[in-house]
Amino acid sequence: MIGPISFTDADIDKSVKDKDIGAYILSKGNNVANYVGRSDSSLKQRLKQHLQNGIYTQFWFETVTSALDAYYLECQWYHKYSPKDNENHPAIPPGSAWKCPVAGCPYST
Numbered sequence: 001m002i003g004p005i006s007f008t009d010a011d012i013d014k015s016v017k018d019k020d021i022g023a024y025i026l027s028k029g030n031n032v033a034n035y036v037g038r039s040d041s042s043l044k045q046r047l048k049q050h051l052q053n054g055i056y057t058q059f060w061f062e063t064v065t066s067a068l069d070a071y072y073l074e075c076q077w078y079h080k081y082s083p084k085d086n087e088n089h090p091a092i093p094p095g096s097a098w099k100c101p102v103a104g105c106p107y108s109t
């Protein structure tokens with residue numbers, strides 16, 4: 001995982017490559033994980049969408065090489081940090097049958 005990085009347009013551009021996919025954590029400060037997410041198409045674009053809300057000040061990210069790995073990573077962080085701004089468990093793409101990798105999770109079976 002890379003971070004914490006200040007959550008600004010310039011620092012996103014500096015840290016994340018255009019074609020990177022993966023998972024990310026957003027924080028409102030004090031290194032608290034307030035939101036986790038992923039992008040299977042463009043991590044950079046997704047982060048910039050969040051930037052428009054103006055409520056987060058730091059982020060972390062990790063790149064992966066497949067959409068499934070991005071989902072797994074998001075699930076692991078979701079369970080590890082219980083981020084308050086995530087209302088729902090990480091979603092699977094329509095038509096997929098992916099299972100959460102975290103044992104005991106209702107979405108793991």
Ligand SMILES: [Zn+2]
Nearest residue numbers: 100102105107
């Ligand atoms: Zn789960």
